[in-house]
Amino acid sequence: MRARVLIRPKAGILDPQGVAVERALPALGFEDVSGVHIGRLVELDVQDPSQLQAMCEKLLANPLIEDYEVQLLDGSQ
């Protein structure tokens, strides 16, 4: 089964990449953009989706600095 993990910087931790993107946008003609945050996207095929949480805790995310969200995608994938 295809799964997707969204990994985001924890609220309150400086996200300089998000800040840099937010700063760059107006110069490119994109006004009124705010709250930009940049994280990581992991997509994978797993036999046993129940393993996903452990995988995130152990390897894919660092819970001290990151939040994660697991999405199971359409099994047909």
Place this chain on the structure above:
Amino acid sequence: MRARVLIRPKAGILDPQGVAVERALPALGFEDVSGVHIGRLVELDVQDPSQLQAMCEKLLANPLIEDYEVQLLDGSQ
């Protein structure tokens, strides 16, 4: 409106991160994981969601080597 952009290495383009993670997983006790791909996640508030595609082309993604997918999230966010 809150929006999310999923940015992935284009099909056929080498994804060194995905390869490295896929190789590491079995040693951590996660067997049967395949097709691992690692990309970026951008989340932002936009006034005008019609700008998102242009934003991706110009700044958020590198269209030469990355595909992107825009998701509009629940407006209440």
Place this chain on the structure above:
Amino acid sequence: MPEDTVALPSVEDALALGLTAAEYELVCEKQGRAPNVLELAMYSLLWSEHCAYKHSKKLLRTLPTEGPHVVMGPGENAGAVDVGGGLVCAFKVESHNHPSAVEPFQGAATGVGGILRDIFAIGARPIAVLDSLRFGEPSTARSRYLLDGAVRGIGHYGNSIGVPTVGGELYFEGPYEHNCLVNAMALGLAPADRLVRSAATGMGNVLVLFGASTGRDGIGGASVLASAELGADEDKRPTVQVGDPFEEKKLMECSLELLERGLLVSLQDLGAAGLTSSACEMASKGEMGIDIELAQVPLREPDMQPFEIMVSESQERMLCVVTPANVGAVLELCKKWEVTGTAIGAVTDTGQIRVFTGGELVGDMPVRALVDECPLYDLKPERPSQPIYPPAAAVLSGEESPTETLLALLASPNIASRRPVFEQYDAIVQSRTVRRPEQADAAVLALPDGGALAVSIDCNGRRVAADPYLGTIEATLECASNLACVGAEPLGTTNNLNFGNPEKPHIAWQLTEAVRGLAEACLALGAPIVGGNVSLYNEGAASGPIYPTPVIGMVGRIPALALCGRLGFVNEGDEIALAGACSSSLLASELAKLRGEILPDALAQFDLQAICATQRAVAQAVAAGRLQSAHDIAEGGLAVAVAECCLAGGLGASVTLEESGDPTTALFGEAPGRFLLSGATAQMELLAQEIPLERIGTVGSERVLLTAGQARLDCTLAELARAHGSLGALLP
């Protein structure tokens, strides 16, 4: 051959692949029949400018390649010189211009990856990288984007793989706007007896492919990219090659350990034209044939066509020849380094390269035809009657005071401190770096025997554009001057000839003149050419050709590490001297550029032998510890050189030029072979007996004072530093 069910490609296909109709005819003749798709793809790559040097091979044969220190000359993956203590230094420069113009980060990163593979392919452990970068004026967003991407890419690869980037050069000039230049040089060290060649020998020996799997990276890249002018047409974008420094790190360690254990007959990297070029060149050098079974090649994507597998430019792969008895041990070592290794073929005595898929023969070509029988073309050089390059926009009017002029020069993108760039590179990993950027004119790398290597890379394309012959001599001399400033005399030279379309007579003239100058300078310096690279067709569809840019890399040896030179002033009260005989000129100088002047059609003449003698004397004085500092006088002339020595040493200076001529020329004029030295008076007096040398001032105080005739220049170190720091704004 199997009766092919698919239609054979036509002459139109050959044209689309970059071959001429006559070349296609010749292919048919060599094959004795029309080639199939796979064969045509392989011919088109091996007969491309990039692989066959169709327009440059005859010229390259005129370069001096022999000398007492040369251990390996042109023809192998890298050249090598003897550096004493049983060690040799392998080095080479290579370009990745077109890929970097398309995707600067990956283009530059894979450029570094490629040159490193050339170094370890001959058995040397890479010990340093230098980068040579050229972009359009930084006023355009595109130039800044390319600069930022290329610098990040070089850092990403070099830093991650643990090879220090110890030097380089960076220029901004209009003619590079649509065709940036990204050249990278690498150096490696090897025990003299461990160098390995790439010739495939030994009938029945096994061909092992190891490293990354093969995908559709850069298919058509070598021929299409390297021989078509980049147009505005974005649809022709090839598949970008993505570099993986982690994979290369493992590949490098694995290759070096395979060689150390004596498990390989020969070794070759996969670069442009992938498996095609590597396998055919190995076979050609060994005068053997090779059979390849494509079903054995590990693929990243299923359903790849045979021709795609053969021409793929996937990075981080090596090919080696192994005796059957050693195959097991080789694959075992690959496993240790987590590198995929696979036997994919064998050395034969057929003189043919034969490609199979699952036992079925799908391509069969004579190795000689592919590698050695591509037609070579004569250039039709013609000196242009009109200026080719427009002047840069003027930023100075000529009315400025000397102080204002100095500050403008120091802040100009070609002279400002490169710190924002080199701070993105690890310059010290491997613990050999004795002189980092801005500490000396050349990088200095310690050798185990107490000596050191010095290395520099240089070329002022604008001066070469003004006068390809003298400009190339100047570029070569500048490398040697840089070495002299740390106390080194040159051992050998590498070069990367970056030019426009050689089929145009004026470009052919630039190329011919440049190679003539290079040959002459290398002979005079006793620094033969041990290798290099040629990158032609560097033109923008609208903007015309780049400046002719023969990038020169030079390696020298310093006898005693502890005495290597530095560029910054050291002691208050030391005497400052100007060494070298050439009178400077504003022609084609940085100041002339800032004033928007058109390029002259010749540079001032100079005495090559006298300059070489001055360089030798300076090198020997530095190496004997007789001087406190030495700096070669280049862009911006004497005043800029004084400012740089002050900034590097954190000390002021007061300098008076007695010379009667034009003060602006005395302060800011340029000429080859001049040095700014500091040290004790007695040493200066001694040196003045050997070479032309004028004592012009003293080190000291907080201010920098320069007087030339009526002109007076006066500023603080802080003012100089502010101007010199202007590049930071380009890389926020």
Place this chain on the structure above:
Amino acid sequence: MKFGVLQFPGSCDEVDALQAARRVGDAELLWHGERDLRGADAIVVPGGFSYGDYLRAGAIARFAPVMESVIAFANDGGPVLGICNGFQVLCEARLLPGALLPNANLRFTFRQVKLEIANPDCAFTSAAAGAASLSIPAKHSWGRYYAEEHTLDEMERTGQVVLRYLPGHNFNGSLRDIAGVQNATGNVFGLMPHPEHAVDEMTGSTDGLRIFESMRLTVEGARA
């Protein structure tokens, strides 16, 4: 006294660390795939880009077989030094508090930095006692030290903050200018700057040697 210097695929500064350690004692490389620490009295987890630093710096390396032994060794009180990538590995392995994030300037940066010794009594700085500051090169792209506020307070109170960047030297944006930290029991220490690259005047500075010297004193003191 013998140092064991770990070697991962992608380690870059392991030979530098080995040579630096050899200036004060014996040292040998320990392959990531083996569990045997070969009688080492102290462990160095060196810099580089283990596993390419893909995913997060140090995230994959911390699961290497050799790390199981290092964790046991540390839990037994054995001295462990993590440099740069090694610091990241030790944080990922939870042997040290906190985490390292991408530099605030979003670039790999190589700079000679000046450090203040915030805890001169620690096992890794004792030989530097009296030094006003240390000049050591730093070079990384993931060096922004982060820990939760209450953790930071606690660390400062108990002397776990060992090194700080002096004003103007904190290019990576580390919280409270933290450059190096130790664990609560004081036997595991990690820092972003590279002491192994500051062991010889020829290449710039010898201040880093004091870190290795301190480790030797600690090991020999414990033995005596």
